[in-house]
Amino acid sequence: MKSKRINAIGELKRRYRVGVRLIDWSQGFGYRLFPGILEVARSGNELELEFEQPSGGDIAPVRIDETWEGDGLLVFRYTAAEAMAWKRKGISVVNLSAEHPSNAPVFPRVTLDNDAAGTMAALHLMTLGLRNFAYWHDSHRRYSHERLEGFRRELARHGYDVQVVDVPASHYPDATRAAKIEDLAWRLLGKLEPPLGLFAKDDIAAVCAVRALATLGLRCPEDIPVLGVNDDMVHCSITRPALSSVRYPGRMIGSQATQLLLRMMQGEDVPEGSRMLVKPQQLTVRESTGLVELPDEVVTKAMRFIRATIPTRGVSVEELCRTAGVSRELLRQRFQTVLSRTPKEEIDRQRAQIVCDHLRRTTWTIDRIAGDLGFGAADELCRFFKRTTGSTPGEFRRQGGASKIH
Numbered sequence: 001m002k003s004k005r006i007n008a009i010g011e012l013k014r015r016y017r018v019g020v021r022l023i024d025w026s027q028g029f030g031y032r033l034f035p036g037i038l039e040v041a042r043s044g045n046e047l048e049l050e051f052e053q054p055s056g057g058d059i060a061p062v063r064i065d066e067t068w069e070g071d072g073l074l075v076f077r078y079t080a081a082e083a084m085a086w087k088r089k090g091i092s093v094v095n096l097s098a099e100h101p102s103n104a105p106v107f108p109r110v111t112l113d114n115d116a117a118g119t120m121a122a123l124h125l126m127t128l129g130l131r132n133f134a135y136w137h138d139s140h141r142r143y144s145h146e147r148l149e150g151f152r153r154e155l156a157r158h159g160y161d162v163q164v165v166d167v168p169a170s171h172y173p174d175a176t177r178a179a180k181i182e183d184l185a186w187r188l189l190g191k192l193e194p195p196l197g198l199f200a201k202d203d204i205a206a207v208c209a210v211r212a213l214a215t216l217g218l219r220c221p222e223d224i225p226v227l228g229v230n231d232d233m234v235h236c237s238i239t240r241p242a243l244s245s246v247r248y249p250g251r252m253i254g255s256q257a258t259q260l261l262l263r264m265m266q267g268e269d270v271p272e273g274s275r276m277l278v279k280p281q282q283l284t285v286r287e288s289t290g291l292v293e294l295p296d297e298v299v300t301k302a303m304r305f306i307r308a309t310i311p312t313r314g315v316s317v318e319e320l321c322r323t324a325g326v327s328r329e330l331l332r333q334r335f336q337t338v339l340s341r342t343p344k345e346e347i348d349r350q351r352a353q354i355v356c357d358h359l360r361r362t363t364w365t366i367d368r369i370a371g372d373l374g375f376g377a378a379d380e381l382c383r384f385f386k387r388t389t390g391s392t393p394g395e396f397r398r399q400g401g402a403s404k405i406h
Contacts, residue, residue, distance in 0.1 A: 015046040016265050017070035018258075019062070022052075022096070023077075032250020033096065033257075037074065040258035047262070072261045074254075080104035092264040094257045098143040106273040108264070110257035112229075113277035114143050117246045118150025118199070121227050124244070124283055125197035126158060127349065128225060128292045129299065129339045134163040134192055136200040136209055140171045144201040147229065151199055165189065165198075167205070185212040194223035195292050203228035203235040203245055210239045210288065225289040231282075241287030246280050253278050281399075282360060285353065298324050299338045302331065303346070310351045313374030317343050352388040355381065359397050366393050 020037060022030035030053075041047040052064045064073065066085035072092040083104040086093050093107040098114060100106050125133060135151055138144040152162050165188045172180045189212050192198075200206035206228030210220050220226050220241060228236070231247035256276055264270050291307055294300045302324045309315050320343055321328050335343050351373070358369045370381040385393050 015048055016072060016262070017048045017050065018072045018074065018261065018265075019064045019068055019070050020049060020051045021064040021073070021075045032248055033254035034250075036251040036254025036256070037258045038254075039251075040255055040262065045262055047258075072265045074257055074261060078104075078107075083107070092261055094261045094264070096253065096257055098146060099141065108260060108270045108272070109275040110253055110260060111143075111275065111277060112248060112253065113279045114146035115150035115153075116277075116279045117229050118147040118152070119154045120246055120280055120283055121147075121199045121229070122151050122154035122158075124285075124289065125199065125225065125227060126155075126160075127339075128197060128221075128289060129294050129303070130195060130197040130225075130292060131160065132163075132193065132196040133160060134165055134196055134198045136198060136205045137164050137166045138168050138170055138201055138205070139166050140168050141201070147199075147201055163192065163196075165192075167208075169205070181208055182212065185209065186215055189213060189218070189224075190216050192224065194218060195294060196224050197289075197292075198224050198226045200226060200228045203230045203232045203243060206243050206245070206288070207235050207239050210241070210243070221288055221290045222293045225292055227283075227289055231284045236284070236286065239288070241290065244286045244289040245284055247282040247284055249278050249281055252281075285357065294338055296334055296338050298326055298331065298334050301325075302335070302343065306347055306350055310347065311354055311373070314351065315347050317347070320347070348384075348388050352385065355385055355393070356389070356396065359393055369393075 022033060037049070041049055050062045050064070050070070052062050064075070066082045069089070070091060072094075073086065074094050074096060076095075077097045077099050078093075078095065078101070080101040080103055083101065087105050095107045095109045096111065098109065098111050100109075122133070133155055135148050137148055148164065155162055167181055167184050167188070169177060169181050185208055189209065198209055200209050206226050209226050213220050213224055213226070218224055226243065228243050228245040229248070231245040236243040236245050256278060260270065260276065291300070291304050294303075302320050305320060305323045306315055317328060317331070321331050324331055326334070331343055335341060335346060339346060341349070354373060355369065358364060358373070362369070364372075366378040366381060370376075370378045373381070375381040375384070382392060385391070385396070389396065391399070
């Protein structure tokens with residue numbers, strides 16, 4: 001039944017019953033979306049939220065399917081039968097997935113900008129000095145196609161191609177899926193020629209890739225660095241090496257999806273099939289995209305020294321030349337050929353990336369970050385950061401940590 005209540009100034013306000021059905025909460029996906037959903041629900045909006053979430057039997061389960069009754073739904077995918085039932089009942093629905101069933105209503109969607117995620121992945125892998133790239137694909141998923149398109153287009157813009165490794169995991173039966181993925185991955189990845197950067201459609205695929213590479217005797221990241229999408233805490237941490245990943249902007253997606261649903265429930269006409277895209281703001285760098293062994297031994301040696309040193313202090317080009325055992329001019333030529341950057345540009349790029357990581361992941365003061373990373377003082381760090389990124393540390397934090405470093 002539709003409910004109403006009197007607000008603080010005596011106006012009659014409508015209360016909306018909203019169901020939320022996401023994928024397995026244990027994967028971390030739902031917890032990323034939840035804060036954004038909650039902030040809209042608590043911002044003066046009369047939303048009564050019902051979550052389909054397991055409790056081990058301690059709480060009576062909420063079942064969100066074609067029998068559900070209410071005003072609006074936030075769902076991650078749905079069946080054709082559910083779509084028809086919800087539409088017949090006049091329930092407003094926002095889909096949080098790029099996927100939708102055929103021969104069914106296509107509800108408005110709010111999703112990650114998968115094309116932009118592919119672009120971000122390409123830019124990151126290219127900074128490692130790689131010239132060869134591959135993509136772990138699932139040709140039965142729209143989001144995988146979209147991520148591939150962004151990845152491929154950005155690489156092509158720089159003159160590179162991409163090899164597609166198609167592992168149609170979603171097409172396999174549950175009972176045999178893991179075995180089929182492992183068998184196919186072992187055969188397909190064995191055809192890749194390192195050094196090569198591998199972008200996987202998501203973190204689960206990246207875990208499968210790292211394990212298959214180990215079976216083949218290929219090292220990650222030295223031979224083949226691997227990058228995923230979602231930045232799931234569990235999947236990115238259980239793999240050795242830990243996975244680099246494009247972070248899923250769940251809070252922003254959850255907030256925008258809930259705002260859209262609220263407008264729909266209030267009568268706004270939103271076309272079927274419309275889609276709001278939320279760009280990824282962060283790529284979390286971990287060991288899986290660490291030092292690659294490039295064909296040029298001088299550049300590899302210099303890169304190893306930079307990575308080992310800059311977490312605690314700066315590195316001069318003269319120091320790098322002594323470590324690599326070459327002249328300043330020769331080092332510049334080698335870096336320019338392999339990385340399309342000078343040694344100084346690479347030192348600054350990597351150091352700025354570490355500053356970005358501290359600004360995103362901690363609430364430390366600029367003074368503390370400066371001291372931890374070996375800057376002379378906070379003002380020195382601020383000048384360096386402004387020069388390399390175009391923004392101040394404060395602006396970077398206020399903008400949600402959107403990296404401008406390539």
